[in-house]
Amino acid sequence: MKLVLAPMEGLTDPIMRDVLTHVGSFDWCVTEFIRVTDSVLPDHIYHSYCPELLNDGKTAAGTPVHVQFLGNNPTMLAANAVRAVELGAPAIDMNFGCPAKTVNRHRGGSVLLDEPETVYQLVKAVRDAVPAEIPVSAKMRLGYMDRNFTLENAHAIEDAGAAWVTVHARTKADGYTPPAFWDQLQPIRHALSINVIANGEIWNNQDARQCLLESGCEDLMIGRAAVTTPDVTQCIRQNKDEAILQWSDLITLQIRFLNGSYKKEMNMVGRYKQWLGMMSKHYPEAKLLWDEVKRLKQVDEIIAKLNHFQNIMPTV
Template identity: 80%
Template sequence: MKLILAPMEGLTDPIMRDVLTHVGSFDWCVTEFIRVTDSVLPEHVYDSYCPELKNNGKTSAGTPVHVQFLGNNPDMLAANAVRAVELGAPAIDLNFGCPAKTVNRHRGGSVLLDEPDVVHLLVKAVRDAVPQHIPVSAKMRLGYLDENHTLENAHAIEDAGASWLTVHARTKADGYTPPAYWEKILPIVEALNINIIANGEIWNTQHAKRCLEQSGCHDLMLGRGAVTTPDLSLCIRQNREDAVLSWQDLLELQIRFLNGPSKTEIGMVGRYKQWLGMMTKAYPEAKLLWDEVKRIKDLNEVIQKLHNFL
């Protein structure tokens, strides 16, 4: 079974990828989407989204990082994919799942699922452009406002030469509201010859088991569950319902996160509070820590609070 850390804008950034792959058990992870419009992006953009390119395309723990693009221009997607590979990307992924209104309004992400011919064109353009040994994959939802084109899109992606397909088991209209319809992935698995990876609402080991059973998939992509519970991948692999990491282990992870590179101090504190807020759903200790740091704006003061708890 392969476990993959999902691309999530504003959440699984380079710092979070470093932390979660440092402790977790992921086969690879995927960058936040890089928006492509009408040009080949400068190198500093790649450095920002995927600094791991300077480490042979891997996190410090040695986990490969695939570069994800979002856009509707086949020529520019292809050219940027070539550039990413030149910079060290081990694989390219294409985003047909983003539900954000701003992205969809500019004809990117899940809105393209109403245009299977365009989906095919974009995947094929990238597949034809990069060397054959570089995998090209795609991530999609079941559809945009409905599921009328689910299989059509899946076939379009396979026929374009994708190595595998990840399916988030909801439409754009479903957003992130539970449940995820894992059973609706099964017809895709049965219809296609490439590997299908299931994604959506996997928060614990029982969810992982049920997702595998209902979807017919062998591999899983973990998203918010892996951020909320950093040892989720370990629990799934070890078939454990109880935690693998202690709260002390998690405090050390949080300190590692806060000591990571950041553009601004206030930005780092904000990102940390976002993560800690998510962890309060899983750990009583996180709620106590949240009460201690929620009003603090100074980065060093937050770090000192964590050392005090540790």
């Protein structure tokens, strides 16, 4: 079974990828989407989104990082893909799943699922441009406002030469509201010769097993659950429903996160509090910690508080 860390804008940035691949068991992860319009982006943009390019395209833990693009200009997508590969990207992924209104309004992401021919042209342009040994893949949803073109889009991606397709088992209209319709991946899997990776509402080992059963897929992409419960991939691989990591292990991860480089300290503090808020849904200890750090504004203050909690905090 392959387990992949999903690209999530504003969430799985380089620092979070470093933390989650340090403790998780991922076969690869995917960058937040890089928006392409009418030019080849400068190298510093690639290094900002994917500093792992300076480390042979891998996180510090050795997990490959695939570079994801979003856009509607085949020529520029192809040119940027070539540059990303020159800089060390081990694979290229195409985004046809983003449901954000601003992205869709500019003909990017899931809105293109109403245009299967465009999907084909974009994937083919990238596939034709990069070396044959570099995999090209795509991520899609079941559709934009409906599922009328689900199979057409899947076939378009395969016919354009993609090595695999990841399918988020909801339409754009469904957003992120449960449930994910895992059973709707079954027809896609049967229709294609390339691999189909299932994505959406996989929060724990039980969800993973049920998704595999309903979708017929063999591989999974894990999104928010990887951030909320960083040991989720270990639980899935070991077929365990109970947590594997102790809270003290998670505090060590949080300190690693806070010691990561970021543009501004306030951004780092905000990102950490976002993560802690997500973990609070699963860990009672995180709720108690939140009350202690929610008013803190300096990274050093938060790290000191974490060190204190690691020494004295009882298991809840």
